Amino acid sequence: MALALNAENELLKDLNEPQKEAVLHGDGPLLVLSGAGSGKTRVITRRVAHLVRFRGVFPWRILAVTFTNKAAREMRERLVQLLGPQAHELVVSTFHSSSSMILRRALKDPKLVDHKVAELMGLTPSFVIYDDGDQLQLIKRAMREARVDPIMQPREILHRIDGEKNAARLPDQMVVDVDDARGVVVQKTYHAYQKLLRAANAVDFGDLLLLLVALLRQRPDVLEQYQKRFRHILVDEFQDTNPVQYELLRLLAPPERRPNLVVVGDDDQSIYRWRGASVDNILDFPEHFPGARVVKLEQNYRSDQNILDAAHAVIRRNSRRMPKKLWSDRPKGDNLTLLLNRDERAEAQEVARRIHGLQREGFIKYSGMAVFYRTNAQSRVLEEAMRLARVPYTLVSGRSFYDRAEVRDAAAYLRLMVNPRSDADLLRIINTPARGIGDTTVERLVDFANQSGVSLYEASAAPERIAGLNTAAVRRLSGFHALVSSLHAFAQESQDAASAVDQMLKETHLVESLQTEGSDESMTRAENLREFLGAAQEFDLNRAAAAVAASTVGDGDAAPVPPEEADLDMSPLTADIPPLNAFLEQISLVGDADAEVGEGRVALMTLHAAKGLEFDAVFITGMEDGVFPHSRALHGGESEDGGEEMAEERRLCYVGFTRARRRLFVSLAQCRSLFGELRYNPPSRFLAEVPQELFGIAEQELPPAPKEAPFTKKKRNWADEDDGPRVDRTYSQAAEGEGIGGDVRGMRVRHEQFGMGRIISADGQGPNAKVTVDFGGQVGLKRVIARFLLPG
DNA sequence: GGCTGCGTACAGGGC
DNA sequence: GTACGCAGCC
Numbered sequence: 001m002a003l004a005l006n007a008e009n010e011l012l013k014d015l016n017e018p019q020k021e022a023v024l025h026g027d028g029p030l031l032v033l034s035g036a037g038s039g040k041t042r043v044i045t046r047r048v049a050h051l052v053r054f055r056g057v058f059p060w061r062i063l064a065v066t067f068t069n070k071a072a073r074e075m076r077e078r079l080v081q082l083l084g085p086q087a088h089e090l091v092v093s094t095f096h097s098s099s100s101m102i103l104r105r106a107l108k109d110p111k112l113v114d115h116k117v118a119e120l121m122g123l124t125p126s127f128v129i130y131d132d133g134d135q136l137q138l139i140k141r142a143m144r145e146a147r148v149d150p151i152m153q154p155r156e157i158l159h160r161i162d163g164e165k166n167a168a169r170l171p172d173q174m175v176v177d178v179d180d181a182r183g184v185v186v187q188k189t190y191h192a193y194q195k196l197l198r199a200a201n202a203v204d205f206g207d208l209l210l211l212l213v214a215l216l217r218q219r220p221d222v223l224e225q226y227q228k229r230f231r232h233i234l235v236d237e238f239q240d241t242n243p244v245q246y247e248l249l250r251l252l253a254p255p256e257r258r259p260n261l262v263v264v265g266d267d268d269q270s271i272y273r274w275r276g277a278s279v280d281n282i283l284d285f286p287e288h289f290p291g292a293r294v295v296k297l298e299q300n301y302r303s304d305q306n307i308l309d310a311a312h313a314v315i316r317r318n319s320r321r322m323p324k325k326l327w328s329d330r331p332k333g334d335n336l337t338l339l340l341n342r343d344e345r346a347e348a349q350e351v352a353r354r355i356h357g358l359q360r361e362g363f364i365k366y367s368g369m370a371v372f373y374r375t376n377a378q379s380r381v382l383e384e385a386m387r388l389a390r391v392p393y394t395l396v397s398g399r400s401f402y403d404r405a406e407v408r409d410a411a412a413y414l415r416l417m418v419n420p421r422s423d424a425d426l427l428r429i430i431n432t433p434a435r436g437i438g439d440t441t442v443e444r445l446v447d448f449a450n451q452s453g454v455s456l457y458e459a460s461a462a463p464e465r466i467a468g469l470n471t472a473a474v475r476r477l478s479g480f481h482a483l484v485s486s487l488h489a490f491a492q493e494s495q496d497a498a499s500a501v502d503q504m505l506k507e508t509h510l511v512e513s514l515q516t517e518g519s520d521e522s523m524t525r526a527e528n529l530r531e532f533l534g535a536a537q538e539f540d541l542n543r544a545a546a547a548v549a550a551s552t553v554g555d556g557d558a559a560p561v562p563p564e565e566a567d568l569d570m571s572p573l574t575a576d577i578p579p580l581n582a583f584l585e586q587i588s589l590v591g592d593a594d595a596e597v598g599e600g601r602v603a604l605m606t607l608h609a610a611k612g613l614e615f616d617a618v619f620i621t622g623m624e625d626g627v628f629p630h631s632r633a634l635h636g637g638e639s640e641d642g643g644e645e646m647a648e649e650r651r652l653c654y655v656g657f658t659r660a661r662r663r664l665f666v667s668l669a670q671c672r673s674l675f676g677e678l679r680y681n682p683p684s685r686f687l688a689e690v691p692q693e694l695f696g697i698a699e700q701e702l703p704p705a706p707k708e709a710p711f712t713k714k715k716r717n718w719a720d721e722d723d724g725p726r727v728d729r730t731y732s733q734a735a736e737g738e739g740i741g742g743d744v745r746g747m748r749v750r751h752e753q754f755g756m757g758r759i760i761s762a763d764g765q766g767p768n769a770k771v772t773v774d775f776g777g778q779v780g781l782k783r784v785i786a787r788f789l790l791p792g
Numbered sequence: 793g794g795c796t797g798c799g800t801a802c803a804g805g806g807c
Numbered sequence: 808g809t810a811c812g813c814a815g816c817c
Contacts (some may be wrong), residue, residue: 048804068806096807115802132805353801380808431794442807473793589807608805630804652805674804676808703800 007398008054010557011046011082015039023047025262029292030254031266031285033325036658037302037309037614040264046235047262048090049082059089060570063230063252066094067272068236068478069590071612075236083374084547091230091573095245097589099208100129101573106215106222107574119170119214122198126581128415129588130197130204132158134424138188138196145450146192148185160186160500164783165206166276168213168244170194199455201421209244216251229568231260238265238285239613240275255787267322268315271608271645271652281323295510300658301761302614304333307664311657317689320648326658338687339667344378344622347669350386351619352666352735355391355409357604366392368616370603372445372656374628377674381603396605401535402587406514406525411503411587416484417491420457422447427456430480433513437480441473448616457484478763483507498536505529528666539583607656618660620653623668624681630654653686714735766784 012020019039023046048064051057072093075480079087091098106112108125130138138156139161158277160689164174165187171190176183197203197546203211216223231591234255235241241249263285270279286292300308308326315321337355343348350370358364371393373383379395386393401407412425420426431437448466450461458742463469463477487504494500514526574582603615607628622628629649657664666687671680 094807208807272805375804434794436793440793606805632804673808
């Protein structure tokens, strides 16, 4: 007992009072309002550990839902540290991932073979998950088949359908006015699109949640099973839940039963409105769950006060937020640094140079630094600059590896192996590698399949029945059908993912066809396919390890399950999913997990991807109106705070600022290439909202607020600048590599041929200035043109 | 039937 | 700048 008590103290000792309150909260709903850096993950993981260790809750009774895979992975790791192998019995996953697993189990359940849920008709446990690209293809096909007026772009229709799904509305539940021609188009396409998905034994991301809600609503027996099992549900990042996710929670944890539902979130960090998240979910939680307790976490453990002040200055302009203000007992810390640059290339170079500087000072390691940007399109030039400056970096983009064409081809084959009905996958690879099945043949195949109401795979079984095909086409089609059929048969028998991938690569000759091509690029792609096989092998190993871990716990120490719950399924949700299906599931939902570990590397990512992370030094690039805040938010309404879109950009800025522990650099470029044209954007309005003294600039003005838009003047060159605001120090240093400006004597520079050196004197300004540099040693003094120098 | 080259539309974030 | 679709040629 003493030991246990000690351990309990151990679990609580470094928590503050509100954190303890949340961890120890007994039964019933709880809302934890947690500001940035207030230790929210710690609260969730400790609470889970406490439930298991000291309140006798079986791990398999706990469902912890996060919003992103990264968050789920981190939470799982921390729980393994706290609980050991027992943690593998917990269900810790994203909404999409757990929904998918529950759906698959239900479709497999013999008692549910005739489930009579209309929305699920056509789905088997081997359904595949279509991504955005597949979705768009299918929308185009649905538009054709529904013969809708082409008054809308497919992409826009897809966006609207996604919106309907996020709002938990099926095609029939759409609210459409009869005179709303566009609404009618969306609804008709939505109907046809769902039909095509079911015919292909496929779902999209939205379906995962929507169909589960449909199932749980129509099958009380299934609902009860999960209500009974999950006695404790914890939701992270609750501010980002959308209506269909909220509905799912309310089904599993009905408000009137005072469920043990703990939701944790921060309305100031709600940044997913664009994909249907509703801040109201968190704002109205206490009303929806009567008797809910509310705990506020306002002490920040992460950032120096200056950074918190800056973040607060921005976020306080939003009108609709829950009252709270972060505080910290940490010191004021360093000033924020504003980097003004000529263009995005200069910006990227300056960031790389600053990173070098911080690293050389020795206080901050590469892995403690991150560079954020608003849109993915900004990442390329940053990457180039990092490579040139030899800064080790990791691009945290989620799933770059699985987005490569050859890897997607391989994945398409795998998906056909488990689900030959998947037309989108079949169309993708029917002629990859080239096997003489061209557009004409495919078109005839598609027509035939449509007329007969079968899948393309089934249609290809008897190609001689397809009108218009010559004997060569018939022969090739039947060869292709034999290939898929053989792979499908193999998949039925295979015991692990790797052997299935191996067999697929063998039979399809994907690797050989790339190797015969012989180009450097094709060799890289062949290498990627081998890496894909490696990923499958690693997946098998992890799965085996997890299975062992799960089976070794709970053998001796399991308390009896109450008799009325004797038939309760306590197995991991992944338990009976065949390995190949599980591997595909991971590819679809999780992406490239390995890309995210970047030991000794600077992290490059979007602001959205940054949520939940922290770094000693943070660079936020592209601080310009039109980039950040994004141009779409600029014209969003006439209200004081710029409308809901602008409010969301502001929250995103708040998220970005509060990732920094000690150093925060904000950077902008006077002009930048966007959409292939040169744009002159005014400085971000968020910069003007930060008090100047936080930048350590007292007498000089910051860039004026966007209304005056000083940088929008065309053809303005930084070197010509003689009036208006400027920050000399950053200007001159930013200019290196692109030329020089200001007093550069003594500055460290690098030359491709001569190496490192120090500037002695300079003759002239800008890129063509002649500079005398002391390179030391054998090289000595050299006269070089400034544009050939790199930041030291 | 397959390939190349040109033109157009496009890029907001992620499960 | 990139991705896709289409026309025209082999």
